[in-house]
Amino acid sequence: MQQHLVISLISDDKPGIVEKLSAAVAENSGNWEDSRMAHFAGKFAGILRVSVPSDHSQGLRDALGALAGAGYKLQIEEAQAVAAGPQQTLQLKLVGNDRPGIVRELSRALAARAINMEQLDTGYSSTPWSGEPLFTATCTVAVAGDMDLDGLRDELDEIADELGVEIDCEAAAPAA
Template identity: 50%
Template sequence: MSQHLVLSFIGEDRPGIVERLSDTIARHHGNWLESRMAHLADKFAGILTVTVPLEHQESLVNALRNFEQLGLRVTVEMAKQNVTEGSTLSLSVVGNDRPGIVKEVSQVLHSLMVNVKESHHHL
């Protein structure tokens, strides 16, 4: 049996971060499923999902926490594996940028009981 983990990380952008993360996950028998990464301002940030056999979960989590020594903050959350899903749709909103636009859109989606699974904002 395995556990799904959701990892988020942020730190100084430098070559080799993704390689070190993937190597650590593989050495602890984890499987990197999907990820989103970006260079934001002067930081490198990302979120990814991993599965790991239960017997290797603790050692993987401990190894990921050691990335603090490299200046990369890593947070680990256990994910529920049997999440009920509804319909999925893709929505694009295009308009002039102004303060509060993301808040306005998210309020409308919340009022409609829409769960946002992924969001991309471009200026």
């Protein structure tokens, strides 16, 4: 029987982090299934999902524990199966002058409709023409297949107007 684990990691950024993590998974008959990893301000952060035969799970946990002793901050959780009905996946794209509260207002609108963010990527840069701070966000959400999206789009339009940003909401492209 397979066990599925979600592992989060943060450490000082240096070469070999992913190699050590992947070696621990492979040496314990695990399969690296899905991950998101990035460098942030001198730190390396990631989250991954692995499957491992149940009889190798403790060996993997021990190997990851050894990494924790070498300065890696790890958290390991058993993945839970979630039953879901038909869903539609949406992608929200936001761009506008940076200011406090943008993520809060967007997440508030989604939470009020019991919509969970599946992925959120944000960025900060300067507009090329004026040098003003520019905030961008791309958010992937899944909603019930029969959900009427007009109310959500109206609320996102109101938030966009209040914050002086643009928010586009469209069906996400199917996974390749």
